[in-house]
Amino acid sequence: MSRFTLLRFTLLRKLPFKLPHKLLLVALVALLAGCSNPQVDNAQNKRVLVVAGDGLNSSYDNPNANAFFHEVSKTFATKLGSKLEEFGLESYLFVSNNADTYKDQYQKVINSVLSEGMIDGIVQIKVLHTKDATTNEIALYATYFPTEAWLENCNVKNMQTCRKTTRLAKAGEMKYSITDEKTGEFNQTPIDETVTNMALFVYRAEQ
Numbered sequence: 001m002s003r004f005t006l007l008r009f010t011l012l013r014k015l016p017f018k019l020p021h022k023l024l025l026v027a028l029v030a031l032l033a034g035c036s037n038p039q040v041d042n043a044q045n046k047r048v049l050v051v052a053g054d055g056l057n058s059s060y061d062n063p064n065a066n067a068f069f070h071e072v073s074k075t076f077a078t079k080l081g082s083k084l085e086e087f088g089l090e091s092y093l094f095v096s097n098n099a100d101t102y103k104d105q106y107q108k109v110i111n112s113v114l115s116e117g118m119i120d121g122i123v124q125i126k127v128l129h130t131k132d133a134t135t136n137e138i139a140l141y142a143t144y145f146p147t148e149a150w151l152e153n154c155n156v157k158n159m160q161t162c163r164k165t166t167r168l169a170k171a172g173e174m175k176y177s178i179t180d181e182k183t184g185e186f187n188q189t190p191i192d193e194t195v196t197n198m199a200l201f202v203y204r205a206e207q
Contacts, residue, residue, distance in 0.1 A: 055102025137181035
């Protein structure tokens with residue numbers, strides 16, 4: 001059985017609870033179109049892969065801590081994928097369930113998505129625990145990697161090399177502190193704001 005799940009978010013657009021927001025958005029766009037010059041939205045239908053889960057997060061001997069990190073990263077990735085879909089991009093979600101096989105499965109997911117067309121961007125979600133002499137903090141990091149330069153000059157002969165995820169170069173990152181580095185208490189600020197900001201960053205980068 002496969003150790004990973006690759007999920008398309010397209011069907012989320014059809015959920016009933018999203019219809020009022022969509023209808024309002026369409027009406028607003030139509031209204032604005034009547035009083036402004038038409039513009040081409042180059043981000044529409046761009047394909048973005050969101051990656052999260054085991055192998056990206058900090059890991060401990062405590063399974064409960066690992067499960068918590070996994071759930072936080074998965075939740076953020078799922079919310080981000082849905083938000084990207086709202087902005088008109090096509091989103092794919094890969095959540096790793098095994099740190100030992102993460103790199104191999106990640107590469108297989110890359111190859112699988114590329115077999116159906118271009119990947120325009122990749123977002124990696126990590127939950128990391130930083131502890132040293134001055135800091136003791138758990139934070140989530142969302143990192144965006146554009147793929148245009150990464151896939152440039154790819155051909156049949158060099159496919160195995162040019163598609164390696166180690167060649168990705170990040171173009172932006174956002175951080176959400178899960179715990180306060182001074183008090184150690186959990187952050188009470190809703191994570192949805194960071195989700196929206198990251199989705200907007202990706203959307204603008206893909207335009």
